[in-house]
Amino acid sequence: MKNTKIMAVFVLFLAAALFIGSVSAVAPEAGDSNSTLTFNQTTGFVGVPVEVNLTLTGNAGAADEYALNYTTDGGATITPAGKFTLVSGKNYAAANITVPLPVAGTYTFYVSNMTAPNLGVKYNGTATFTVVDQSSADRTVQAKADAFVYEHIAIDGAPTANKLTKYSEGSNPTAVNQISGSNGVFYLTEAAVNNQYGAYYYAGQPGGSTAVDTFIYIWYPEISLQAELTTNTATGATSGDSIDGKTINKNTQVSFLINSPKVAPAMSASAKIVFTTPAGGKTTTFGSNTANTLANIPLDGTQTIKGGMTIGDAAEAGTWTAQAEYLTAPFNDYAKKSNTVSFTVQSTTLTLTAAKDSVVRSNPFTVTIQGDSQMMYFVYLDGASASDVNPTLQPGQSGMKLNYSGTNSNEVIPAAATNKSVNPLVDNSKTNLQKTWGYFETDASGKRTVQYNTADNTEDKTYTVKVYAVGEKYSDMAPVPGQKYVELNSGADYDSVKVKVEKGSVTIAASGDGSYYIGDEIKLTGTNTDSDLVYLFITGSNLKENGIVLKDLPTQNDAYTASNPISVKTDDTWEYKWDTSKIALDTGAYTVYATSVLTNGKSSYPVGTTNARGTVNDGSYGVDSSYNYVAVKLSDSEYATVSVNLKQPFLSAIPSGTVVAKGDKIYLRGTAEGDPNSLMLYIFGPNKFVSETITVEDDGSYEKKLDIGSDWSSNQYFVVVQHPMYNGVFDAKLNTADANNQFFYIDATNSTGGIQGAQSSFYVTGNNKLQGSNAADALTKMIDSSNIDDIYTKLTFTVAEPMIRVNNPGDQAAGSSFTISGTTNLAVDDQILVEVMSSSFTATDKTSTDVTSGVSQTTKVVAGEGTDNTWSVTVDTTNWKLDEYTIKAAGIEVDVTTTTNFNLVEKVVTPTPTATATGATPTTTTAPATTTPTQTPGFGAFIALAGLGAVALLVLRRN
Numbered sequence: 009m010k011n012t013k014i015m016a017v018f019v020l021f022l023a024a025a026l027f028i029g030s031v032s033a034v035a036p037e038a039g040d041s042n043s044t045l046t047f048n049q050t051t052g053f054v055g056v057p058v059e060v061n062l063t064l065t066g067n068a069g070a071a072d073e074y075a076l077n078y079t080t081d082g083g084a085t086i087t088p089a090g091k092f093t094l095v096s097g098k099n100y101a102a103a104n105i106t107v108p109l110p111v112a113g114t115y116t117f118y119v120s121n122m123t124a125p126n127l128g129v130k131y132n133g134t135a136t137f138t139v140v141d142q143s144s145a146d147r148t149v150q151a152k153a154d155a156f157v158y159e160h161i162a163i164d165g166a167p168t169a170n171k172l173t174k175y176s177e178g179s180n181p182t183a184v185n186q187i188s189g190s191n192g193v194f195y196l197t198e199a200a201v202n203n204q205y206g207a208y209y210y211a212g213q214p215g216g217s218t219a220v221d222t223f224i225y226i227w228y229p230e231i232s233l234q235a236e237l238t239t240n241t242a243t244g245a246t247s248g249d250s251i252d253g254k255t256i257n258k259n260t261q262v263s264f265l266i267n268s269p270k271v272a273p274a275m276s277a278s279a280k281i282v283f284t285t286p287a288g289g290k291t292t293t294f295g296s297n298t299a300n301t302l303a304n305i306p307l308d309g310t311q312t313i314k315g316g317m318t319i320g321d322a323a324e325a326g327t328w329t330a331q332a333e334y335l336t337a338p339f340n341d342y343a344k345k346s347n348t349v350s351f352t353v354q355s356t357t358l359t360l361t362a363a364k365d366s367v368v369r370s371n372p373f374t375v376t377i378q379g380d381s382q383m384m385y386f387v388y389l390d391g392a393s394a395s396d397v398n399p400t401l402q403p404g405q406s407g408m409k410l411n412y413s414g415t416n417s418n419e420v421i422p423a424a425a426t427n428k429s430v431n432p433l434v435d436n437s438k439t440n441l442q443k444t445w446g447y448f449e450t451d452a453s454g455k456r457t458v459q460y461n462t463a464d465n466t467e468d469k470t471y472t473v474k475v476y477a478v479g480e481k482y483s484d485m486a487p488v489p490g491q492k493y494v495e496l497n498s499g500a501d502y503d504s505v506k507v508k509v510e511k512g513s514v515t516i517a518a519s520g521d522g523s524y525y526i527g528d529e530i531k532l533t534g535t536n537t538d539s540d541l542v543y544l545f546i547t548g549s550n551l552k553e554n555g556i557v558l559k560d561l562p563t564q565n566d567a568y569t570a571s572n573p574i575s576v577k578t579d580d581t582w583e584y585k586w587d588t589s590k591i592a593l594d595t596g597a598y599t600v601y602a603t604s605v606l607t608n609g610k611s612s613y614p615v616g617t618t619n620a621r622g623t624v625n626d627g628s629y630g631v632d633s634s635y636n637y638v639a640v641k642l643s644d645s646e647y648a649t650v651s652v653n654l655k656q657p658f659l660s661a662i663p664s665g666t667v668v669a670k671g672d673k674i675y676l677r678g679t680a681e682g683d684p685n686s687l688m689l690y691i692f693g694p695n696k697f698v699s700e701t702i703t704v705e706d707d708g709s710y711e712k713k714l715d716i717g718s719d720w721s722s723n724q725y726f727v728v729v730q731h732p733m734y735n736g737v738f739d740a741k742l743n744t745a746d747a748n749n750q751f752f753y754i755d756a757t758n759s760t761g762g763i764q765g766a767q768s769s770f771y772v773t774g775n776n777k778l779q780g781s782n783a784a785d786a787l788t789k790m791i792d793s794s795n796i797d798d799i800y801t802k803l804t805f806t807v808a809e810p811m812i813r814v815n816n817p818g819d820q821a822a823g824s825s826f827t828i829s830g831t832t833n834l835a836v837d838d839q840i841l842v843e844v845m846s847s848s849f850t851a852t853d854k855t856s857t858d859v860t861s862g863v864s865q866t867t868k869v870v871a872g873e874g875t876d877n878t879w880s881v882t883v884d885t886t887n888w889k890l891d892e893y894t895i896k897a898a899g900i901e902v903d904v905t906t907t908t909n910f911n912l913v914e915k916v917v918t919p920t921p922t923a924t925a926t927g928a929t930p931t932t933t934t935a936p937a938t939t940t941p942t943q944t945p946g947f948g949a950f951i952a953l954a955g956l957g958a959v960a961l962l963v964l965r966r967n
Contacts, residue, residue, distance in 0.1 A: 244315020
C-alpha cells in the first residue's frame, strides 16, 4: 500500500500579457513586451500531469511559433509541449497543454519565441508551480468518500490541504474538531478524531461557495456479530431468531452474520470469527466440522452471512463464545473487536414440557417439544378415553405436517407393519379420539410448541400428553401407501408430561349499592373462567318459576331459550349494561343469575331443547334423544347471583332564590332519577308562558339558567318541571304547531287507558287560553292522570324591581379602613360596582399636586339569610383628604343604582347608621320550602298563598 502513488489532475491557468504596439512581421526583441503567468493553484502531485490553459497577446508575427517552457530546481530548461502559432491580430488561447512533472520540486514556467530570427527570445513574466510526493499514504480517498480511524490517507485532488475540519450543524457552523496534516496527507489517529465522526472539510465549510466537493467522511471501523438460527440452508438466511444466551443442539443449523456498516462498502476488507470452546481454547472452526472454517471471510457489504452450519456431534458440549475481528490493516491491529455471542451446546435429548401444570377448561394449554433440529415427532393423548370429551389439537398449527386422519378414518394411527410392535396405537375410529393426535416438525432450534384446546364440557381430569420421535426429516418421510401418516420405528425415543384440566368459576356484581330507580342503567360485571359465554336470567315475584331471560325483557321468555349470551373477554371478564327504562317490571327485589352454560334456569332438572346454544345431547343427561341439545340443570353449570332492588324514580327542583330582579337571572337545580335524557320546564305568569328543555347529566343532576327580561312584570310566576319516566316519552305534550294557539294534550299513543277524569287539553296562548295560575294547575292535574307515567315537581318565584341598598357607614376617621355593605335582590354571584368619590370633586388645575381621594372596585353578591342577598367591600382611606364622600353602588348586569354620603373626619363621632335604597322594595315575605305531596291537586295551594310570596319547590313521587 505504501508504494502506491497517488495521482490527481490540477488545472493550471496561465495568462501572459504581451504589450506590442501593433501587429507586424517584425519579431519582438527580448524584453520589449511584458507577460504575466498565473495559476489557480500552485501545487500538484508527483507523476500527475498539469493541464495548462495559455492566453497570449502582443506584437508578434502572425507566423511565429512559441513554446511553453519550465526550469527545474537544478536549472535545467525543458520544453514539454509542442509549438503553437499566433493568429495575426488576435489573442492566442491554447487549452489542455499537458505538462508532466515527474519529481517533487519547484518549477518555473515562461513563454519563448521559436521562430528565427527571434528563436529563443524569452518574454518577460514567469510563474512557479510546486510538486509534492503523497506516496507515503496507505490509501487515497476521493472527495465525499469514507475514511476511517487508524488510517493514513491522502486526499485525491488536495495536494496543499493541511487541515481537516468538522463543523457544527446549523445555519452558523463553527469548528468542533480539526486534524492536522500536510500536502493532503493525514494520520487519522483515534486521539485526532476524538470521537467526532462525520464530514470533514479540507477547504471551505458547510454552506460556503467552495464547499461543494471539498470534504470527506471519517468514521470508526465498526464490526459486530450476530448468530441466528438458519431458516434457508442454501443461502444461510435467517428470520432473526438469535441463539445468543440460548441453548442449541449439536445438529442445530446456525448462521453467523458479520456487520460492517461502513468499512466493507468503502473498501476491500476481510474478517475472521474466533470461537472460545468450553475448555477455553481458541479456534476459527465452528465445532468439529473442518468445513466450518471461518478464518478468512471476505466482507461483501454492510452484512456478510456465513450460514447453514451445524457444530457437529463430536463438538464439545458446553458454553461457546464467538467474536469477529478484522484481518485488514490497519484495523486488525487497532480497531475494536466485535461483541461476543455466547451459546450453550447440548447433546440432543427428546423432552416434552408443559407451559402450565393445570388449566381451567375452555382455555387452551401448550406443550413444547425439544428434540433434533427440523425433525418429525408424533404427539397424542396417552390413555385418553373414547367416552370422554377430550382436549383437541388446534388446527393449522405451525409445524403440523399431516392431516388428522388417514384416507380411512377407521385406521389405527400410526400404522404397524407385519410382525412389528409399534407404540402408540391410537384408534381413530372413535370420535372423541380424533383430533387428539398429530405429526409435528421441530424448527431449526429443535423446538416446536403444540397447542391443545379445551371446551366448556371437557372432562375435568389429568391428561397425559406423549411425544414419539419419528426419526427422520419431513422431506424424507415415506407415508404408508394410501394413508396420511407414517410408521414409527420400534423403540423410538419418547417423553410425556401431565396437564390437569379443571372446572372454572363465574362471578357477578352490580354497580352501585344494589338499589336502583327504574330507568337507571345497571352495569353488570364479573368473571368467567369456565367458558367463553355468560347467560343471564332473572327471578322475582310472579315471574316464571325457573327464571326468564334478562336480555329479552320486556318479553318474558323461559331461561332455557336464551340465544343471546354475553361474550367473555380474553382476560376472563365480562360486562353487560342493563337499561331498565323499558323492562316492564314493577318495583321490588329481583335476583340475577349468571351461568357459564345454558341452563334450565334455576331448575334442578335438565330440559331438552332445539336451542343450539345448549349442550350436545349425548344421552348422558336423561333427556329425550329427539332433542339435539340440552339446557342442563343449574348445578351442572358454574354460576353466581346478585340481588337488585328496583324503585320508582323521583324528581326535585330548587330555585337559586325566591325573588329575582327584572333583567337578572335565576337558576333551577335538582335531581331527576331514572336516567331521563331531558326534562321539560314550563313557566306560567300574567300574560306570560315560557317552555324550555332541561338537559340531565349522567349522575341525574341538572341545572337550568333562566334569564328574566327587564320587560317581565313584577309579579308571581308558577313553574312546572316534567319528567318522562319509564317510557322516556312526555305523555302530556305541548302542541306548538301554531305559536299563537299552543295547547297541552295527552298523547294516547303511550297511555295505558282512556283519559277519563283528567284534563284532556287546554290552551296556554291565544283567545281560549287559561289564566297563568289556572294553566299551571291544569297541567299538574293532566300529569296526575293514572294512565300516563309522567311525574312533575312545581315551584314559584317572584319578579321584582331591581334594588340595591347601601348601609350608611357614618363618619369615618381619616386613614382608617372600614367596610361598606348593603343588601340587594340581585342574584347571587351578580357583580356590583362600588365607587367612593369626593363630593367636592371638580376639575383640577394642570399644575396642581393634590391627590384625588376615592376608590372604585367590584364585588359579588352573596346569599343572605332572608329574601334579600348581601354585598360588601372594604376601603382604606390612607392619604385621603378630609371631605364629604359619596358612595355609589350600581349593578353591572342589571341596571340599578343607589348612593349615600359620609364624612371623613380627623376624629370619629359616634355615627347614627341610616340606610338608603333605590328601586322598588318588595313587600313579599317568603314561606319556608315544603315538600309537594304525592298526587297533589295542583297549584291551588300555591295560588291561595300568593299573597305570602314565593315558595321553593320540591319533590313529587309517584307511588
